[in-house]
Amino acid sequence: MTGAHLVVDAVRYQPGPLLLDDVSVTFPAGQVTAVAGPSGSGKTTLLSVAGGLIAPTAGTVTYDGAPTWRGNGDPRPEIAFVLQVYGLVPILSARENVAIALRARGVGWVDANDRAEAALARFDIADLGDRQVEELSGGQMQRVAVARALVVEAPVLLADEPTSELDQSNADVVLDVLRREADRGAVVVIATHDPAIVDAADDHVTIDEGRLG
Ligand SMILES: Nc1ncnc2c1ncn2[C@@H]1O[C@H](COP(=O)(O)OP(=O)(O)O)[C@@H](O)[C@H]1O
Ligand SMILES: [Mg+2]
Structure with a gap:
């Protein structure tokens, strides 16, 4: 599979407070990218906008040339989530x-x-x-x-703190499986505040107060 990238372009999300401020990032196919930041920094919000669960106030998120937001919060079938509250x-x-x-x-x-x-x-x-x-x-x-x-x-996997409740050996299993998904060509994004996961990822971006560092 030669996958497409997930492209976040100049995204602002402001349902009231400004939660995402001019965020631009490309999550490449075939790679594990960590989104690192402290609690409350905007990781879950960024994954939700990136995956099409909520609409950006400004800017766009596209996968394979089409917006991930479909007008109703239903994610595209190409996008799979590990939600923080498990869902x-x-x-x-x-x-x-x-x-x-x-x-x-x-x-x-x-x-x-x-x-x-x-x-x-x-x-x-x-x-x-x-x-x-x-x-x-x-x-x-x-x-x-x-x-x-x-x-x-799915060709896009968005995982929100997927190892937060796991012991080390189970966390390693999950990371290994996510790594193999990237190896088969998927876009893999892991939101985390765990430095070990950031180290295990191919690349990372940091977020603080809704801005990428
Ligand atoms: N719909 C909303 N309206 C107002 N504030 C929100 C909303 N959703 C999240 N927040 C706030 O936005 C900030 C970022 O939240 P979140 O994306 O969940 O951070 P993280 O996942 O990094 O812990 C937090 O301060 C949170 O309380
Ligand atoms: Mg979160």
């Missing part, structure tokens, strides 16, 4: 939560369930497939959320 459906099982992402993209039930099971196994939680997500620990939920983002093999 899982609490009453569904871990496997169903992963399978949903595939079914939303037209994959049939049986195939979706098989692929969901394999994705859970990659993160060593295959045995939790039948458990309701609301019964899981924070770290287990986080791995379900990562599995769901990975299973669709």
Whole structure:
């Protein structure tokens, strides 16, 4: 896959307070880019605008020549998220939560369930497939959320602090998997305040008070 870049151009986001101030950055295909900054600096806001969940007040975000904002907050199918609050459906099982992402993209039930099971196994939680997500620990939920983002093999992966609840060995697994997604040509962006993740990334940008440093 020769992927396109995700291009953030002169983005301002000002729902009231100025949260993103003239942000321009290109997230290249085939690379892991960290967005580093302290809590409250605007990392989640930047990923949300970049991925088309919220509209920029000014400026544009484009992927493969088309805006990521589609007018309604529904992300394009090319873009997969690991959301900071996990975005899982609490009453569904871990496997169903992963399978949903595939079914939303037209994959049939049986195939979706098989692929969901394999994705859970990659993160060593295959045995939790039948458990309701609301019964899981924070770290287990986080791995379900990562599995769901990975299973669709999207060309753009936006991960918001995807290892914040994980111990070192599980964090290493997640980083390794994200690295392999970049190796197959995906745009991979990881928001983080962890210097170890910044070091592990190919490149990084820093954000503070809504401005890139
Ligand atoms: N819709 C909003 N209206 C006003 N302030 C917001 C809104 N969303 C986020 N914020 C504020 O914007 C700042 C950046 O938040 P966020 O992007 O979540 O930072 P980070 O992910 O780096 O911790 C914080 O001060 C937060 O409280
Ligand atoms: Mg955040």
